[in-house]
Amino acid sequence: MTPVRDRWLLVYAAGAVVFVAMLETSIVNVALPAIRDDLGSDPALTQWTVLAYLLPVVALVLPAGRWLDRVGKRVALVVSVGGFAVASAAAGLAPGIGFLVAARVAQGVCAAVMFALMPVLATLAVRPEARGRAMSVLATLGPLGAVTGPPLGGLLLGVAGWRPVFFAVVPVAVAIVLVGVFAMPDDGPLAVPDRHWLAEAALLAVGAGVLLVALTRTAEAGPEWLLLLLPAAVVMGLWWRMPASRPVTTLLNVSGVFAGHVAVLLLALGFAVMQFLLPFYLGDVVDVGPEATGLTMLAFAVGMGVAGPVGGVLADRWGAWRAGAVGAVVVTVGLLLVQPLSPGWEPLDVVWRLALAGIGMGLYGGPVQAMVMTAAPRALIATTGGTIQLARNLGFALGPAVATTVWAVDRYSDTGMRTALAVGVLAAGCGALTLGAHWWRRARNRSATVDPGRQPVPERSSSR
Incomplete structure (x- = not known):
């Protein structure tokens, strides 16, 4: 109701x-x-x-x-x-x-x-x-x-x-x-x-738990821990074939829901790569202390806090997917400006770039979550809350693992750090493209199904 x-x-x-x-x-x-x-x-x-x-x-x-x-x-x-x-x-x-x-x-x-x-x-x-x-x-x-x-x-x-x-x-x-x-x-x-739910939860817990251990330990102990991704994939594959997974597959086949989940995961990954690498850059390359590092990193939160309410207003007045896509582009641009990681930068050179990325995250986060929750079937609204949070948490966990793996290839050099951050920028950019592509498809479908002066025809579910 x-x-x-x-x-x-x-x-x-x-x-x-x-x-x-x-x-x-x-x-x-x-x-x-x-x-x-x-x-x-x-x-x-x-x-x-x-x-x-x-x-x-x-x-x-x-x-x-x-x-x-x-x-x-x-x-x-x-x-x-x-x-x-x-x-x-x-x-x-x-x-x-x-x-x-x-x-x-x-x-x-x-x-x-x-x-x-x-x-x-x-x-x-x-x-x-x-x-x-x-x-x-x-x-x-x-x-x-x-x-x-x-x-x-x-x-x-x-x-x-x-x-x-x-x-x-x-x-x-x-x-x-x-x-x-x-x-x-x-x-x-x-x-x-019931026992069916408990069996499903146990299987998901094992698969997701092994995945998280693999990603966490990769960030701490090295890329060899990524081998644990194989048994995690097997367990998750078994769950995917269970009848209990059908509500999730049904949900992801609703128009826009899959695109929203992909964007949430990829943008969280890009943010997590940046958050993982910047303290090393500020401490080892710029040579500032932990207090200055902490204050510099807060610029992202300030930008996001200022822009978050604006993103909500834009979503309600302008359209959630449009506002989300624009915010995702701003996030990507902010991360792209951070990516050079010049040895000559001072903390203030990082602050305004981080603030821009934070503004983009504030503009993007609420609108995309609102659109996914609105598109979801009423009977699966809490399942949608679970899947969107799982996508975001996996992105946060993947970020340090991806950063460590790419950085280690170049023996943890400054160049390797820039390469790792470039991968994070690429992930965020793919998330922005996912939202932009869905926005374009929505506009094209509406132009083909709506006569001038008439109400839009409700979207049909489409496969992912």
């Missing part, structure tokens, strides 16, 4: 959901040495503090979306965000590294549901004509959470140690739960997944 009025409180609650979930992907990184020293663990085991969160997020976000299509959204919000708060507090109270890793796994499971749920909340909370602005709230606050994580974690670490790094999200999570309890209608119970 289309809402008779826009409920922006729910939209901002959904934005807070994605903010805290993304914050937890990055805030812990700066605290790893302190956790290692305080809990007496070795570096390899301490690293699982990060992986224990990321693995269930990537592995379970699609099954979570499939499950959310069958249950009440209010109770799912309360349970997932409430569970996230409890797991965060448990992580902050952890007496040992094993307890901490277990708490992080619980956080990741809840976050997978949250990632799949938040675009559903924003979609259901507003009328279609306001959906671009609603999705831009999510598309802005999510990356801001990821970018805010390291400086906020460093501040908390310096003032009070590593445990407040986990406690910081608890008050926000409690506030979100209260919004869910008092501002959302009761739309059904929380059904227990």
Whole structure:
């Protein structure tokens, strides 16, 4: 049912959901040495503090979306965000590294549901004509959470140690739960997944988990870890042949949905390549300290934060695909201007280029997500939330792996760094071309099926 009025409180609650979930992907990184020293663990085991969160997020976000299509959204919000708060507090109270890793796994499971749920909340909370602005709230606050994580974690670490790094999200999570309890209608119970769903989730978890380990370890230990992509592909191929995959294949055959997913993955990959390489460039080539590096990297977040609301307005007034395609082009141009990585640059030379790329990301993110969610069948709206988040997370995970692999070919030289960033620019450009091609096909189809002065004929589903 289309809402008779826009409920922006729910939209901002959904934005807070994605903010805290993304914050937890990055805030812990700066605290790893302190956790290692305080809990007496070795570096390899301490690293699982990060992986224990990321693995269930990537592995379970699609099954979570499939499950959310069958249950009440209010109770799912309360349970997932409430569970996230409890797991965060448990992580902050952890007496040992094993307890901490277990708490992080619980956080990741809840976050997978949250990632799949938040675009559903924003979609259901507003009328279609306001959906671009609603999705831009999510598309802005999510990356801001990821970018805010390291400086906020460093501040908390310096003032009070590593445990407040986990406690910081608890008050926000409690506030979100209260919004869910008092501002959302009761739309059904929380059904227990059946055994078929559990089998599907297990297979997807294994495939996506192996894929994430391959990509993460490639970025840390070398390209040989890419060999794990073979068993991951086999497992995902088995899932693709299961009846449970049919809703996903049906979804991807809807006009524009596949193009949107491809663009989201490729642009996330290009952004992640840049985010991975620039700290090395600023530290090793420009020779600036970590404080200057952090401030320089914030330029992307500032540009995106400024442009995000503009992207939403353009999507609602100008058309989501058109606004998204223009934003994707601006992202690509910004990354292209960063790509030379001249040894003579100062941090300010990088700042304005990063800000331009961030402006493009702000213009692009909300409109494309709004168009995909609008095009999706109503019965698969939560599945769509899961698939779009999976595409984005895979892009973020692929970026460091691609950058490391290409950079290593040239023995980690400055030239190899530029080549790796050029690959990221190429990926972003392909994402922009994907959106532009779909925009052109839409315009051509409408010109062939619409008479002057008459209403457009609804688009038919097309194969990918």
